[in-house]
Amino acid sequence: MLKPIKKPVVKREYTFLERIYLWEIVKGLKLTWKHFTFNVRASFRPGPHTVPTCWQYPEDRRPIAPIFRGAHYLALDEKGRELCIGCGMCARACPAHCIKVKRGKPPEGQEEKYAGKTICESFEIDMLRCIVCGFCEEACAKGALYLGPDYELAEYEKGPCIYDKERLLANFRKARAEGKLKPKRKPVPVAAPEKKPVGKKAVSPEGKASGSQKEK
Amino acid sequence: MEDLGITVIKVVFIWTWVLLIATLMTWVERRGSAMMQDRLGPNRAGPFGLLQPVADGIKLFTKEDIVPEKAQKILFSLGPVLFALPAFSAYAVVPFGDKLVLDGKEIILQVADVNIGFLYIVALGGLAVYGMVVGGWGSNNKYSILGGLRSTAQLISYEVPFGIVLLAVVMVFGTFSLREISLAQQGTFLGFLPNWGVFKQPLGFILFMTAAYAEANRVPFDLPEAESEIVAGYHTEYGSMRLGLYLFGEYVNLYTLAALTVTLFFGAWHLPYLDMSHFLGPISYGIASFLVFFLKTAFFLWLFVWIRWTVPRFRYDQVMGLGWKALIPLSLVNLFVTALIIQLTV
Amino acid sequence: MREPHCNVPGCDLGSDQMVGDYVTINIGPSHPAMHGTLRVVAKTDGETVIEAEPEIGYLHRGVEKLGENLTYNQFIPITDRLNYCSSIVNNVAYEKAVEKLMGVEIPEKAQLVRVILMELSRIADHQVCIGILGVDIGAFTPFFYQIIQREEIYEIFEWYNGARLTVTAGRIGGQDADLPDMFEEKWRMLKDGIRKANDETDKLLTHNRIWMDRTIGISAFSAEDALNFGFTGPCLRACGVPRDLRKDDPYYMYDQFDFDIPVGKNGDVFDRYMVRMKEMEESIKIIDQAYALYREMPEDAPLKAKVPKIIKPPAGEVYAALESPNGELGFYLKSDGSDKPYRIKVRPPCFMIYQAFPELIKGEMIADTIACLSSLNIIAGELDR
């Protein structure tokens, strides 16, 4: 048998001022009036974002953090060389499985366009699947893939939502032109390895494993 | 008896005016609420977003008119009409100014000075509920029916204190005609107060306002269309201009009620301690009285908006409880006290 | 008369039609007041709810199945999508479970960062809950006063690691970033802002008789029943049980902070509202203390324990819980020694609370159904997973 429920009976106790409704309502009116006058005055002030909530979006934009996670871009270095080596670590780290990388050799005579010995022949990010978690950026050992400042990701068709390499590089150029390139991610300080047997045991095979993956 | 032409002009004028203000009210409501809530509100259409009501109107007109398949077609189309008609015609007996003298002809700024203006307003207010009930029932939607039922119970309950308070006012001024009541509020009362209804009927005023809010279905009495409980109440299934009529009728109702409040309790077009007719010409006096009346009305319209965005909503049974347990006894007490004082002083 | 027709599949609450004394009303899954996609099928007598049955699963995304096929770190972004009002708490709860499974102790600085971020998201969660409760009872304005402050909190999250709502804070073994430099100044302003917003909400609502009528005594619940139903968090504390995992089972240095557990008396909507309001103040106190400790830490103090790049906990099973804004949020984890969890079971606080919903609203009116639902702070993402 299920236990029956006993609902407690609650007695409402009001003070006189609460009982007559009007006093509290007048207090509330005073408060909303204060906000009203403040905001009316604020809305006539020049400049964006004078009223606490509102940004007049397409014209005024909220300044975003420099580390904002938006649309991806593939970075070039100062000499204009592609940094991505096509190792595919980002694809492996992606929880949504939305990155496809194909590794290749740089074409004959164009080696100076690439920073690494290998290149990504194609690079595809399916923005329809992407959940913008930033794991790919974290996994990238070369600092080539970033989640950039662009947050206007809507498209009219599905096709353009799948970013290819050209699009990713274009994103980079756009961000560079706007001066919104992301600073390089600072690695967090890691504690010295503990003497705990569990930690140690776990560390040693893993070090090997990741090493072997890299060799592949 | 004035000639027909002037009456027609007055009707056309006041109709346009009320419609204009009602349209503007949608804008005031939205911008006003936005400003209270630290937002900006619609500000894209026209300067300060003033053309927003026009945009809304165009939108409502061009929407597809959808009638639910299982709705009762006749009732469904009748609902908005029944709601809007009384709302549009109620203003006929409420004055909107004193008088205008043109070519020696005296034009009273009121469509019809009926000597039972009160009864006309109460009767039309009672009719409006049919619009909601019929619309709610005809939509064949449970939420709509709930909204319709709520509106019936609420409006019928609040007609009673509304009427009783009006009776007390009638006793004070000794007439049913709204124009005469307005005229009677000139001068001072007890030597230092303006001779306004609110000073003669302070309790009556509060009760009247409460009942008026309930009649107009405004927060905190907006149960028939409480959007968080019963979706949109009686107009859940409505779209396009039918919905427009409901929304519009509501604002027209507001205007009528605000004007009524001004007429009864706030000295109509009279300024306190000041008789404008002494130092203004006949035409400018007419216009000034109209403006003063409108400004007072505008304040009460604004109060409707202001209160709406400040307080929470009642519950259905609490509204009934307030109506029957507080407002009716209080309005009766008010009536008796008024009668007693009048009996003792006259 | 043509009888209004109700098409409710799977509803066995008596008659579908408006004959007889009762009407079956289908509230949701698409209803202006239903948070997310909840659905309640209520049998009503006039406006009084005689019987109700909640239906859930409209937002079921198979999170647990997903987790079984992602690596340990890859599951963190998925936990963001559980209780999206306070995603960081979910992240940390999951990380805490994995760390427990691995036997890893995270560094103190990381603990402090986690505490600060979690308390921030607790405030954000309560703000949303209170705001929406106001909206559902018809008071629209407090919602905006609260939500503006929440935006400011989200700003801190954005500067912390680049996202506002689904933050994906922390990694297994520690934090992925340090607190942003702007935190100190921002927090000083934010603190006042939150207090002011709470003050204004308080002025507009708490002593307003309309509000009191709508909340006091509505869906009251006794402490005994609440415990039997597995209530935790503010909903339990509103019933008068001072239970809080931060005090009872302290984790992450919570035992070093000085804070109170606000409790209610009747377990009704009003008490839940008051408990949440007071809890925000306590959270502010905790953040202040945690930040004072944090500032004493050296700049380069470790934020992450030494964990392998690919997480492979030893085979075993654990249950770890922490106090989320809604109550005890737990993760049961089973590992088979591979790099993917063998089984993840989320213990969302809403899930337990929502199953008492039919009992809570029995005999109340339709309007109270909505008020009760908002005061429980049911988040569909967490409920359906």
Place this chain on the structure above:
Amino acid sequence: MSLQDRIRHCLQNDVLDLFQCQGDLFVQVPRDRIVQCLEKLRDEPGLEFDFLVDVVGVDNSALHEKEIKAREKALAKEKEKAEESGETGVENEPVVLEVPPRFDVIYLLLSLKSNERLAVKVKVPEEDPEVDTVTTIWRAADWPEREIFDFLGIRFRGHHNLKRLMMWEGFGSYPLRKDYPLQGKGEERHLDYDE
């Protein structure tokens, strides 16, 4: 007395297994005694596990498969070794590997007085996936049990409203079972469990 001892003392012979994992205590009890055991744990002074945190269902089939494979491999290796070394004789009998019951149902308990946690585990075989309901003790078990029924197909005897919770009525399979396919459309037709 340590918690383990107290539990042993309380449950006596019902303790089939008692183990600790990273500080969490798990106790395995017989399937048909679960209600009595939980009642005892709730009422025993000194234990008082009076709060049901959650009920978890686990499908262990993949784990068992892995274990069996590993053991078969080990056996094969042993056999090879034996053959290599030239020993012949007694190993004719084929070794039958016993598969443990497929499902676990874990009741996570909490004592509000001492803040101790305990997980009570029952093993449920695939052929007869049925456990007594504990909604009679804690109503908190209501939806978790329905969820386990929904996802794993374990029935709870005596549950007052055992319907699917997340999935729709008529959904033909149990998605948290390990053999439920991850991809493809129409997977519910693919697997056909008889309910």
